[in-house]
Amino acid sequence: MTERTERKDDDHSIFVGGKPFMNYVTGVVMQFTTQNAKEVIVKARGKFISRAVDIAEVVRKRFLENQVELGNIKIDSEEFENKEGRQVRVSTIEISLMRK
């Protein structure tokens, strides 16, 4: 019998957008340190995908070096109609970071 209750992985994710870079880094680090997450998923769409990779790399190589490693990385895309009625495709990424 374990003392703490099990959480679903999806409870620990962060969606990357246009806020300052360090907001996201701190957000991920805090989920590991103060919320005791075993896995945090860094998610992004479109042009923010590059940023999500930067954030994951800075967390695992600098802030939580030797404590966190890369898990699964998923990419996908969704097609939808934009305001002008044109079909547009937007790519997505999900990067899993896991406590070692």
Added chain:
Amino acid sequence: MTERTERKDDDHSIFVGGKPFMNYVTGVVMQFTTQNAKEVIVKARGKFISRAVDIAEVVRKRFLENQVELGNIKIDSEEFENKEGRQVRVSTIEISLMRK
């Protein structure tokens, strides 16, 4: 005894930069169709990472639908000193596309 000689995976890769989007898509598609590649690796650094994901997605969902699937996706980063003597980190991605 097989008729054609075995190629290493690394023979089939494409490095994404600032050229027109369709150049890269065509480049990947041609490696599968005219060069008979079994695997093509789409590689990018920094801000071009989002573009690499877009290219991989357009190839697998539109141009080579049902013929190509995602393989392994790797991210990494390198730290180096820029012209001003500051430590800079640049992220990288490698997306594998595989013939079904």
